[in-house]
Amino acid sequence: MHHLINPHLQSIQISGIRKFFNMVSGKEGVVSLTIGQPDFPTPQHIKQAGIEAINDNQTSYTHNAGMLPLRKAISKFAEQEYGLSYQPDTEIITTVGASQAIDLTFRTILTPGDEVILPAPVYPGYEPCIRLAGGIPVHADTTHTDFKLTVDTLKKHITDQTKCVVLPYPSNPTGATLTKEEIEALATFLKERDLFVLSDEIYSQLTYDEPHTSIATQEGMREKTIVINGVSKSHSMTGWRIGYTLAPVWLSKEMLKVHQYNVSCPTSISQHAALAAIEGGKADTEAMRAEYKERLDYVYQRLTNMGVPCTKPGGAFYVFPYFPGLEKSSFDFGVDLVEEAKLALVPGDAFSSHGQGYMRISYAYNIDTLKEGLDRLEAYLTKSTLI
Helix, strand or coil, rough: HHCCCHHHHHHHCCCCHHHHHHHHCCCCCCCEECCCCCCCCCCHHHHHHHHHHHCCCCCCCCCCCCCHHHHHHHHHHHHHHHCCCCCCCEEEEEEEEEHHHHHHHHHHHHHCCCCCEEEEEECHHHHHHHHHHHCCEEEEEECCCCCCCCCHHHHHHHCCCCEEECCCCCCCCCCCCHHHHHHHHHHHCCCCCCCCCECCCCCCCCCCCCCCCHHHHHCCCCHHHEEEEEECCCCHHHHCCCEEEECEEEEEEEHHHHHHHHHCCCCCCHHHHHHHHHHCHHHHHHHHHHHHHHHHHEEEEEEEHCCCCCCCCCCEEEEECCCCCCCHHHHHHHHHHHHHHCCCCCEECEEEEEHEEEEECCCCCHHHHHHHHHHHHHHHHHHHCCC
16 A cells, blocks of 8 residues: 555655654663753743643634734734734734744645755755655755855756745754845845745844844845744744744735644644743843853864864854764764764754765753763764864
């Protein structure tokens, strides 16, 4: 009966991140710096909002796009933080995490044969959604431009079949961010072209060098851009599963059809918690960001002292060091690190072939864990010839 399965699934594998994490989990004595899971608990006032929603029997369906008070709060937040203006009743859809937002976007805009440009190395969650919608992922190598998508790189990959360009900044796995000037250059190039931009801004509250700029604020870009964001990373709410999309009314109307038949609506309890996060959780995010910045500075300095090449990230909570002496795949190197150093990092080739030679380190861990992990990496490198 296997031949009856959707053929698009034949080329899709379990995420390399999860594959590696599952392989090393449970191994005794291993320090793991793998998963992008904030180590902070969800703030108490947000949890309390969820508890009160349960006690108040707020357990029924909401509007398909999410309850209106939450969409109003999202609208106000987007305006205040990023200068994005979207109507809460017609241009915002609350989703089951940013992952579902990505899926419903591609289901809405793609037809078989459409190409989607992904700046690689890139989060592995985009490609399967593209393929399931009949699209073709096109990986654009950004390893020579500090992991930033540039106009010159786009020119090499854009074709008559290009339907969408993904801007995943701040980036998972590299932590790269785009400056206002870099966003303006991309917008100037893209605004006259008949294509969409998916701007995944889930890490936009976690930037360290300068404030995040959304391409949807640029002239001519709002009508062709789908902005994706959520509370998972900014408020340590990964398990609550609340994201959202911002898109013009004509496009949101079509996206809502996919969303409605896919999930009906996000969990009502989580929506009440997300409302508390967005309306009253700014200080929580600022405190977490300050802690992440300290961790970033520590990890980057340690890698620099080891002689490991690494572009300093501007956001998110990942670093993506390069190991030029590898004579094996990044995945095999990761296995060797687990076996020899009792250290788990995510292999760079989990983020496309352009991640070969790199490893992703998550600093969503406390300083003591980071220190122990980096001590083990340094001891391993001292005995090897990689650096």
